[in-house]
Amino acid sequence: MIEFTQADFEKANTAGQVYADTHATARAVRYDRASDRVVVELNNGCTFTFPPALVQGLGDASPELLAQVYTSSGIGLHWDELDVDITVAGLMAGIFGTRRWMAAQAGQTTLPAKAAAARANGQKGGRPRGKASDAA
Numbered sequence: 001m002i003e004f005t006q007a008d009f010e011k012a013n014t015a016g017q018v019y020a021d022t023h024a025t026a027r028a029v030r031y032d033r034a035s036d037r038v039v040v041e042l043n044n045g046c047t048f049t050f051p052p053a054l055v056q057g058l059g060d061a062s063p064e065l066l067a068q069v070y071t072s073s074g075i076g077l078h079w080d081e082l083d084v085d086i087t088v089a090g091l092m093a094g095i096f097g098t099r100r101w102m103a104a105q106a107g108q109t110t111l112p113a114k115a116a117a118a119r120a121n122g123q124k125g126g127r128p129r130g131k132a133s134d135a136a
Contacts, residue, residue, distance in 0.1 A: 016073060025074030026088050031066040038069060040077070040088060048092060056097025057084040 028041040037049040052058035052066050058079070065081050072078065076087045086096070096102065 016075075023089065024092065026071040026077065027074065029069050029071050029077055031063065031069055033063045033067070038066070038077070040071075040091070042088075043074065048088075050091060050096075054096045055084065055086055055091075056101045057082055 024042045024044050024046065026040050027043045030039050031037075031052070032039050032049075035049070036051055036053075038052055038055075040048045040050075042048060052061060058066065061079070061082055065079065068081055069077055069079055071088075074088070076085055077091075078085050090096075097105070
């Protein structure tokens with residue numbers, strides 16, 4: 001087990017304060033049932049909203065569970081009952097879950113024409129190679 005000294009705690013608190021002073025952090029957070037959005041009020045006076053269905057682990061959550069959101073340090077949002085934690089900086093950057101989850105979400109949009117083309121290419125041995133350009 002790792003032991004922390006009082007100096008370790010003070011160093012971490014100082015680093016956290018420096019981060020809060022130089023980055024947008026959550027001052028308050030709530031779930032707005034009428035708009036089906038999580039509303040994040042930032043320390044710089046801006047407000048950021050997002051639909052919970054975009055976030056890994058929140059898509060099937062009830063409004064009652066979504067309303068149980070809180071921020072303890074301003075750096076992240078937490079839903080204890082749902083076991084979901086996500087950073088404010090990540091949300092603002094469009095990161096709504098793990099890399100694997102995000103990749104799976106990106107691959108879910110398959111049009112019939114795209115699926116047919118992929119099957120046809122697979123029967124021919126895969127995607128055609130790109131052509132090398134002639135450098136003069």
